[in-house]
Amino acid sequence: MISPSYPAAVIAGNVETSQYLVDALFGALGTVAASQGTMNNFIWGNDRVQYYETICGGTGAGASHHGTDAVHTHMTNSRLTDPEVLEWRFPVRVESFEIRQGSGGRGRFNGGDGVIRKIRFEEAVSANVISGHRQVPPYGLAGGEPAQVGFNRVEHADSRITELAGSDSIDLEAGDVFVIETPGGGGFGTPP
């Protein structure tokens, strides 16, 4: 997986496996608990519009510091488009963008929390998500608890809910809401 040969596909190696690699190294060194460990790549579009964003989450706690909520970690630091600009340019509405309270692992120092991002589509689009830590939680260290895993799902206009995998794609109708809950960071040290 880390020395692939042609013609293997690699797109998630750069944006996802790289995050796992960093956390594995820090795990081996024991310096800092796992970050959210993913970039939550969210790509959608139709014939008329296309858009790509990565979404922040929690950072891991260390031996003397708490993790930080809702920020990009490790291998990426790319900016997010302003919500008003996003709604002005694209047929979407940001229903909410908030810190996912309690998603960081508890510890003597707590991991940072992830976020919940809900986007409502006003036109049909096809959406792709490439993300990790939907099954395996980001680890805690030195007795610190692991963080919560993330979730991807669609709340359809007719109230049905479709749960999605970490890497998945789906065709959305107008009125559907795509919900991404990003993982927190792991805790460090035994919780009090």
Next chain:
Amino acid sequence: MTLAELHDKWEFWVDRGGTFTDIVALQPDGKMLTHKLLSESPGYRDAAIQGIRDILKIPAGDSLPIEKIAAVKMGTTVATNALLERTGEPALLVTTRGFRDQLRIGYQTRPDLFALNVQLPEMLHCDVLEVDERLDAHGNVIKPLDCEGARLGLERYYREGIRSVAIVLMHGYRYTMHEDSLKTIAKAIGYSQISVSNRVSPLMKYVPRGDTTVVDAYLSPVIRKYVAEVAAQLGGTDTQTGQLKLMRSNGGLADARFFYGKDAILSGPAGGVVGMARVSEAAGFHEVIGFDMGGTSTDVSHYNGEFEKSYETEVAGVRLRAPMMMIHTVAAGGGSILHFDGARYRVGPDSAGANPGPACYRNGGPLTITDCNVMTGKLQPDMFPCVFGETGGQPIDASQVRIKFAELAETIRQQTGDDRSPEEVASGFLAVAVGNMSNAIKKISVQRGHDVTRYTLCCFGGAGGQHACMVADALGMSKILVHEFSGILSAYGMGLADTVVDRQQAIELMLTRQLVQELEGIADTLRNECDKLLARQISQTHMQKMDHRILLHVRYEGSDTSFPVLLASVEQIQIQFEKVHRMRFGFVSPDKNLIVESIQVEAINRARSAVVSPNREQSTAQTQTAKSIAERSCYMDGEWHQTPFFQREALSPGCRIQGPSVILDSTGTLVVEPGWRAAFDEYANLVIERHVPRKETVAIGTDVDPVMLEVFNNLFMSIAEQMGSVLENTAVSVNIKERLDFSCAIFDPDGHLVANAPHMPVHLGSMSESIKTVIRERSGHMQQGDAYILNAPYNGGTHLPDVTIIRPVFLEQGELLFFTASRGHHADIGGKSPGSAPADSTRIEEEGVVIDNEKLVENGQFMEQSIRSLLSSGSWPARNPDMNIADFKAQLAACEKGAQELLDMIDWYGARTVHAYMKHVQDNAEESVRRVLDVLNDGQFIYSMDDGHRISVKIAVDHSARRAVIDFTGTSDQHPGNFNAPTAVVRAVSSLLTSLSPRTR
């Protein structure tokens, strides 16, 4: 000011800074006095009022003779300090449901790329009230405002003691009804400060508008309290229109009653820029760099006829969207602390501040830049104010400085074998500080397309004069202007500033003839509003001197970068826009639509001109020989010189002073370095010019030198940053230009990294693999004028959207010296889904077009045909090859800039020296990685991914050899999907280990 008023009234121009308050007093007879006092003292409540008392000689207890004061014009750091120290008024943020954390999350980036403990700025608002309401981007009501719920919430916070609110709703900048209803509700409840986003910053973009509104709610009460205190002493503002004026961040004065928190942050420094520009114009210099060096930092600014404003600025972690003077600040001042890290000299960014202050202040402080000037004899104890020691009456302590430098020189000798004398150590630190300051000036000039060598350096602030010649030399500038009031130029600027009122309105429509007609109507409305506001700020007699400026903020469709242009015909608007776009970015896109983002109207009441200054009698303008007051030994330009010291007040117009020499005045020390000559002009300005040409090259040898190591380190870094700014400026795609998904770096002939700017982490450690591929496959065949392009994951690339462009840099004789390279993330490079990131790809072709070390430029010719046909090839070609090609050209321009700067560096230092230091810089970086290894221990870890694949890592550290082996044996085999990480990615990850180091670069 009418003549009658002038005859019996005073004006006071005040800069209330963090440490000192400076005052220029304009006497009834037109002459000027200056005064300086401490901003905080147990002896008085307010320094500005006390200063006025001192000047008018009014004893404590007596009231001020208000009838004798025409105006007090003041810049103040009161708001800035409240922001930095987070001591503003607790403010409640009221916002749309779902957005309680949007300002906290912002754009989700972390300020320090390499920090594991990510520190984000503390929020200014104390709590958030979410209200039920929602408008869409076009003002349609999705959910009506729940007024009752909002009222209950606001009442609850009022009962808890909150008095200040910031109201920020989605799309409220233009569709104001919900915000306005909330304002009415808050007012009825009794809130005393209500900042509403559509008034504070009526522009699209929730995050900066929200921050600006919160700042306004947070700081306005602090300002009002301060203004009330001052105004009370001046007899109150309600009756006296225009008597108390405060400087806004945009360089215009406002009546105290109309001075708000969002406009107050750069109040003091804006006065400095106005002063700098006005005195330079008056002295006949029209292209000027402002260089304001104080105790903790240096502010630099650029002026060539118009004040440059920035419209979105980050200050103390807050994104402010208000017009502000464009000022770039670096943490290098007289109090910047000197460090030796075992290999390199470092200056700052920490400062000794006022307490304990520099070592020479007799307060146990550390060695600082000021101490370097004491060590080298440029600051002399008997010619510096005696305000130190326990009694506050002692001179600076030069012997303590010499002892400490001797100790430091000995430490450096023991650690490196470098046997510099104490004075050489001091001038080494000065060289590093000068480098930091000149790199800051490059940022606001050279990087924005201005040829700084034609410019005059206008030097002011307490510590500027001690370094001006050296900074000018570092930039190739040959003229320096030092105004009579250079030590208090910010205060002087307050008096020279115009009174300005402005109004802004969002437009967000395509530029058409019809729109221009509509804009004229809107401009009339805004102009009337401005006139009414201005009429309340100035007396009737001044109203005739009123000008208007109508600006449109215009951008290309699909871009986020707007430029201000004057409202005119469609054609004229287009011409203006293209002119400034070409200057900043080097290109125009005539096919793209222009979007008018907003309209801004300024009503300006012009101030006096600057030529009122000279107090001294016009003397007979013949050349005179100046008489020195003393001769001292000063260390300049590598040797001790017997150096004459002069008193500025005793010099007369026409006299010339050759360097080396030192000129003292009441507010500062001016060092004229060897090769420079100072002369007085008829306005009592000192103009210092280089009369011996700067050396064409310097000889510094090839052995590692701890001073030059830091200088070269910063130079290489500055080149990488300049490459980045060229790429950001010339790129066309939003992904590169605005999301900044790119990186630039310099490599040695073997493909090893020399320097990179702190761009994208996943790029930084992996680019070297791309260079090595080019070297491996093209060694011996690379030519001057070639450039190569690749994204092949199996041959030095990472994934297909990340495309790297590589340019070899040759000496004239054909020797390969460097590679410059830039990597950009392209929004689409083909593949089976738009954006080139399919969730389910299993073969590389499904992810886009593979570019495997192709020639992009041959002998200076851009190979457009071949690259275009490559992009259009395969089952899933690139969807927008024009965009790819435009960005390739921008990436190439970045590489070209890097190459040019490296060649300039070689011209100046010589190829052998540059090459040697390239190696030294690499060794130093390697050493800092090894130091990280010294404190690491062995370990292993197995990390499972969601689909059961796993990463296994084992780290074995050999402390005696200072090596670490990272073994990934046990990691899963090739992934059937797309989670495969090519070697370059794995290397990038491993190199991130250095982020553990305290301050790696």
